[in-house]
Amino acid sequence: MEKNYLKKFINIKRETKGMINIDPLQAGGILTKEARQSLLEWGDGFSVCDFCRGKLDEIKTPPIYEFLHQSLPEFIGADAVCLTHGAREGKFMIMYAIAKPGDFVIIDKNAHYTTYVAAERARLNIKEVPNSEYPEFKIDVNKYEDAIKSIKKRRSSVALLLLTWPDGNYGNLPDVKKVVEISKKHKIPLLLNTAYAVGRMPVNLREIGVDFVIGSGHKSMASSGPIGFVGMKKEWENILMKKSEYFEKKEVEILGCSVRGVSLMTLMASFPQVVERVKKWPEQVEKARWFSEELEKIGIKQLGEKPHNHDLMFFESKKFFEISKKHKKGPFFLYKELKRNNIWGIKPGLTKHFKISTFATTKEELKKVIQVFRNILGKN
Amino acid sequence: MEKNYLKKFINIKRETKGMINIDPLQAGGILTKEARQSLLEWGDGFSVCDFCRGKLDEIKTPPIYEFLHQSLPEFIGADAVCLTHGAREGKFMIMYAIAKPGDFVIIDKNAHYTTYVAAERARLNIKEVPNSEYPEFKIDVNKYEDAIKSIKKRRSSVALLLLTWPDGNYGNLPDVKKVVEISKKHKIPLLLNTAYAVGRMPVNLREIGVDFVIGSGHKSMASSGPIGFVGMKKEWENILMKKSEYFEKKEVEILGCSVRGVSLMTLMASFPQVVERVKKWPEQVEKARWFSEELEKIGIKQLGEKPHNHDLMFFESKKFFEISKKHKKGPFFLYKELKRNNIWGIKPGLTKHFKISTFATTKEELKKVIQVFRNILGKN
Numbered sequence: 087m088e089k090n091y092l093k094k095f096i097n098i099k100r101e102t103k104g105m106i107n108i109d110p111l112q113a114g115g116i117l118t119k120e121a122r123q124s125l126l127e128w129g130d131g132f133s134v135c136d137f138c139r140g141k142l143d144e145i146k147t148p149p150i151y152e153f154l155h156q157s158l159p160e161f162i163g164a165d166a167v168c169l170t171h172g173a174r175e176g177k178f179m180i181m182y183a184i185a186k187p188g189d190f191v192i193i194d195k196n197a198h199y200t201t202y203v204a205a206e207r208a209r210l211n212i213k214e215v216p217n218s219e220y221p222e223f224k225i226d227v228n229k230y231e232d233a234i235k236s237i238k239k240r241r242s243s244v245a246l247l248l249l250t251w252p253d254g255n256y257g258n259l260p261d262v263k264k265v266v267e268i269s270k271k272h273k274i275p276l277l278l279n280t281a282y283a284v285g286r287m288p289v290n291l292r293e294i295g296v297d298f299v300i301g302s303g304h305k306s307m308a309s310s311g312p313i314g315f316v317g318m319k320k321e322w323e324n325i326l327m328k329k330s331e332y333f334e335k336k337e338v339e340i341l342g343c344s345v346r347g348v349s350l351m352t353l354m355a356s357f358p359q360v361v362e363r364v365k366k367w368p369e370q371v372e373k374a375r376w377f378s379e380e381l382e383k384i385g386i387k388q389l390g391e392k393p394h395n396h397d398l399m400f401f402e403s404k405k406f407f408e409i410s411k412k413h414k415k416g417p418f419f420l421y422k423e424l425k426r427n428n429i430w431g432i433k434p435g436l437t438k439h440f441k442i443s444t445f446a447t448t449k450e451e452l453k454k455v456i457q458v459f460r461n462i463l464g465k466n
Numbered sequence: 467m468e469k470n471y472l473k474k475f476i477n478i479k480r481e482t483k484g485m486i487n488i489d490p491l492q493a494g495g496i497l498t499k500e501a502r503q504s505l506l507e508w509g510d511g512f513s514v515c516d517f518c519r520g521k522l523d524e525i526k527t528p529p530i531y532e533f534l535h536q537s538l539p540e541f542i543g544a545d546a547v548c549l550t551h552g553a554r555e556g557k558f559m560i561m562y563a564i565a566k567p568g569d570f571v572i573i574d575k576n577a578h579y580t581t582y583v584a585a586e587r588a589r590l591n592i593k594e595v596p597n598s599e600y601p602e603f604k605i606d607v608n609k610y611e612d613a614i615k616s617i618k619k620r621r622s623s624v625a626l627l628l629l630t631w632p633d634g635n636y637g638n639l640p641d642v643k644k645v646v647e648i649s650k651k652h653k654i655p656l657l658l659n660t661a662y663a664v665g666r667m668p669v670n671l672r673e674i675g676v677d678f679v680i681g682s683g684h685k686s687m688a689s690s691g692p693i694g695f696v697g698m699k700k701e702w703e704n705i706l707m708k709k710s711e712y713f714e715k716k717e718v719e720i721l722g723c724s725v726r727g728v729s730l731m732t733l734m735a736s737f738p739q740v741v742e743r744v745k746k747w748p749e750q751v752e753k754a755r756w757f758s759e760e761l762e763k764i765g766i767k768q769l770g771e772k773p774h775n776h777d778l779m780f781f782e783s784k785k786f787f788e789i790s791k792k793h794k795k796g797p798f799f800l801y802k803e804l805k806r807n808n809i810w811g812i813k814p815g816l817t818k819h820f821k822i823s824t825f826a827t828t829k830e831e832l833k834k835v836i837q838v839f840r841n842i843l844g845k846n
Contacts, residue, residue: 087540092738095537096500098528098731100507102516115511120476125509127480129502129732131495131684131691136482136810148478157475160467171551171692174721202712203722212712304511304727311511311727312551332582332592341554342583347684347691349727351478352509358472430516 102430106451109431110254110398110443114286114306118359121308121352128351135346140335142343143169153354161361162299163290164317168327168337169344172314173281173302174200177248179339180277180298180316181208183326185245192233192244194225194260196253201279210245213237221389221402225249225260230268247276254282255441256390257398266295275322281305281314282398285360286445287367291317298322303349308356313349370397373452374444380456384463389439397445407438409466420462427458482810486831489811490634490778490823494666494686498739501688501732508731515726520715522723523549533734541741542679543670544697548707548717549724552694553661553682554580557628559719560657560678560696561588563706565625572613572624574605574640576633581659590625593617601769601782605629605640610648627656634662635821636770637778646675655702661685661694662778665740666825667747671697678702683729688736693729750777753832754824760836764843769819777825787818789846800842807838 107113117125128134128148137147143154159167170176177200181191187209193201195217205212213233218224230247237244247269252259262278269276275297283289284299285307291299298318304311318326327337336342374397378388386403388394406420413419421434432440444452487493497505508514508528517527523534539547550556557580561571567589573581575597585592593613598604610627617624627649632639642658649656655677663669664679665687671679678698684691698706707717716722754777758768766783768774786800793799801814812820824832 087537087741089738089742092537092741094529095533095734095737097503098507098735100513100516101527103507111515112510112512117509117511122506122509123477125505125728126502127478127483129497129505129690130492131497131689132491133480135491136480147481149474153475157467157472171555171724172726175551178721199713199716200722203710203716203718206710206712207718207721309511310509312725330583330586332586333579336579336583338583338587341558341587342580344551345692346552347729348505349729354475355478357475358469361467361472362469 105425105428105430106455107430107446108442108444108455110257110282110441110445111305112431113397113443113446114282114308115304115311116308116446117310117352118308118356120355120359121310124351124355125310125348128348132346133348134350142346148351148354150350150354153357157357158315159317161357162284162301162317163292163294164299165320166318166323166327168316168318168340169350170314170316170340171344172312173198173279173300173305174204174314175312175344176300176314176316177201177277177279178204178207179326180300181205181210181246183328183339184275184322185210186243189243189245190237191246191248192230192237193248194250194253196223196225196255196258197248197250198254198279198281201248201250211242213244221387222258222392223256223390224258227261227264227268230265231272234268234272234274244272244274247274248279249276250279252282252396252398254398256400257282257394257396258391259395262294262296269296282396286364286370286397288364291319303353307353307360309353310349313345313353370445371395373397373449374399376449377442377444377452377456380452381459384456384460386459397443398441399443400439400441402439403437405463409462410437413466423462424458427454429455429458485805485808485810486835487810487826488822488824488835490637490662490821490825491685492811493777493823493826494662494688495684495691496688496826497690497732498688498736500735500739501690504731504735505690505728508728512726513728514730522726528731528734530730530734533737537737538695539697541737542664542681542697543672543674544679545700546698546703546707548696548698548720549730550694550696550720551724552692553578553659553680553685554584554694555692555724556680556694556696557581557657557659558584558587559706560680561585561590561626563708563719564655564702565590566623569623569625570617571626571628572610572617573628574630574633576603576605576635576638577628577630578634578659578661581628581630591622593624601767602638602772603636603770604638605633607641607644607648610645611652614648614652614654624652624654627654628659629656630659632662632776632778634778636780637662637774637776638771639775642674642676649676662776666744666750666777668744671699683733687733687740689733690729693725693733750825751775753777753829754779756829757822757824757832757836760832761839764836764840766839777823778821779823780819780821782819783817785843789842790817793846803842804838807834809835809838
């Protein structure tokens, strides 16, 4: 391999740096200053293992033990926490560990694609609980019970209920308490996927009453990725954190140890600020609602729950769609206009439907976004 | 949670910075200057997804597509490469995808603990091929055939052969060509675990003739962790990279996408230097042999293959062990003496047996290590 050819892999600059970021996928994962410092300090492979005595979660220097056994469980109200490579890996881990191939998992129709793929990898069957469709796409949580009954009638087994809270398309927050009731009544464990919640808004496993809470560091906890966790009730510890028959300290489902690297250090370094920002969640909701109202004034309709309860929102713009049909840049005009105005986060080619998060932006920045939308509509 | 309590998670300094590092786990994962730059540039969660169109390995900006589909496969002589969270995750992925629960995997007795745990997680049975025991611990590769026959006699099925090359204890490089012959004769695929090879020494899947090669970024490719890959022959692509029945672009075994983060950027940024350093492997072997000879002169015996063919070596020191029995710091004396002399990598409490890698150190630095060993022996 020629040296010159390989030069393309070094010194790559990120093109989107410094832009106003309204991408729901990225808004919650922007590092804090402290996390950026820890990146440089702990970047080397296996750096966190300096003082490891055989088990990642028991490392005292740096204080991984305290983080994983005290602070993070307390933060999410869990009896125990297991670190994973991300939310999807956490979902697979639970499904694979507690279900048999062929069992059913009942999921909400708004579930992330990785919920489907995790179930598929675990060789489970999927039963969907529908949403109310256009325009709110709300999950009818009572239908979890119908789903259980219909599967049992066929003499199949339901291993798990899963609810996405909020979902990553509409940012809807379904009535989880009702699903908890159904879960308890039928004695089927309930997994709450909070990849867009923990780190943004208050989530407490014990208060909500679910069996598992899944979180994502790079999605919502100002952390490098990939990293996530499974929070659980005590009764699941023996199954999910089962020790190897060959090596008594090593946990089977995480292959001995999971995020042995710098993502964990950024998750920890951002944690104090994450704890603080969650306290200000009502301000985030207020900002999101205000933004939604402003866009509606210029004819961009917010789908999903209204009034909205989360920073992640789905919009429909028939006007942008009409423009795209005539514009010389076609469906890419919106993306290009926004980029030219230093606004990042709407995928190239989208005009009629797109997602926006207001989480990482100030009201001043959002005013600019609204103004740019207005200008684009005016110009065309 | 109190703010003051949480302060412990920020601004944590790495105690071992700047020390001479002879830890085999860390020697190959020290970042290059270029990787350190990319850390800061790409640290934010989901930063690499800026221009993603639904599949990580197809991202052109940054040039992930070229790295995963051209440069890395060419470097290791594979038809295809799949990114994983590390070597252990790659081993589990292969075992889970190609074997049925209850099948056998035949592994070398020197296999890494995660090989056992990966097989256990995949619900496979393990059959070990023994080593020659003290002092060389060589794997008798001919015994792979005996193992196959004994399992078939019991009417069980062998799904996979696995060889660790080199192993992480003794740094032995068994005769892989012989295992390839046996693998072909019995039509059982062969996985070569090269977590301590790719990135340090030349490895070419096609030339060796194995089905799978497993590599580790944080162990041997100057990368942040966790990250690794599976290199494979074309015929395995359809199984390992099978697409989801629900989402046509998403691969089931990696749950849609694996290392969606900064570790991949460090792996890429270090890659040009890694390609260069592999060309200098003969110098590394020469350095390791010289170091081994020097330690033998002062009564520290190298176990494993001799002359040695890898930078990872296992030593036995009866003298240090004798000292530890009388020393006021007991078995911790060696660790503490080395640390005081700015040398890092022998685990606290070890005196009789310990591992050393000469990979990341210059001959000058190793001369200091030898001198410090000599002084410790002289003083006591």
